[in-house]
Amino acid sequence: MTPSGPVDHVVTSGTFSLDGGTWDVDNNVWIVGNADEVVVIDAAHDELAIERAVGGRRVVAVVCTHxxxxxVNRAPALADRVSAPILLNPAERQLWEMTHPNRAPDRELADGEVLTVGGIDLRVITTPGHSPGSTCLYAPELGTVFTGDTLFQGGPGATGRSFSSFEEIIDSIREKLLALPGDTLVRTGHGDSTKIGDEAPHLEEWIARGH
Known part of the structure; x- marks a missing residue:
């Protein structure tokens, strides 16, 4: 894969397991930066495919939205291959240890901090709900927010499993994500992208449906 711009993208396939169930999933892995350096957002399923998409650029960090x-299943493997630190909100530690009990993340992600890579600023927005420390990354100059599993085309991420809260995810979306400009492109953890302005009108419908 030849790097094509400030945002590159690879889809990897595998499984998601929690609460005794396992499901087949396709994950969006986002690569953000320039021709020299990038961050990888959510190292899912296939570190070799992700490394090929990086294309020889320096990986500043492997960032986990949750x-x-x-x-996170291939985050340590990718981090080791490209000599990069793993960044994660500390509220996610219990979930992390279910997958990687013998390997800690290298650094904590804090709400409001700014990660700079290839001249692009990524502002960290903590959006609990889907999980306790779910995190989005907002790049104002790109008009893009990377939402992990907090916001999708058509609604909020799932909250029917352990460590999740429907009330919290609605508050996070209402107070933090819907406050972004309406034309902000939402690049999600699974499935198609959307825009903040396309999702905002449906907030009350989501609340009425509950979870």
Whole structure:
């Protein structure tokens, strides 16, 4: 794969397991930066495919939006191959340890901090709900937010499993994500992208449906 711009993308396939169930999933892995350096967002399922998509650029960090196993299962393997630190919100530690009990993340992600890579600023927005420390990354100059499993085309991420809260995810989306400009492109952890302005009108419908 030839790097094509400030945001590159690879889809990897595998499984997600929690609460005794296992499901087949396709994950979006996002690679953000320039021709020299990048961050990888959510190292899922296939570190070799991700490394090929990086294309020889320096990986500044492997950033985890949350610690469900389908988003972090290849994070240590990729981090070791490219000599990069793993970044994760500390509230995700219990979930992380379910997958990687003998390997800790290298650094904590804090709400409001800014990661800079290839001249691009990524602002960390903590959005609990799907999981306790779910995190989004907002790149104002790109008009893009990477939402992990917090917001999808058509609604919020799932909250029917352990360590999740429907009330919290709705508050996170309402207060933090829907406050972004309406034309902000939402690049999700699974499935197609959307825009903040396309999702905002449906907030009350989501609340009425509950979870």
């Amino acid at each position: 610690a469900h196993d389908d988003h």
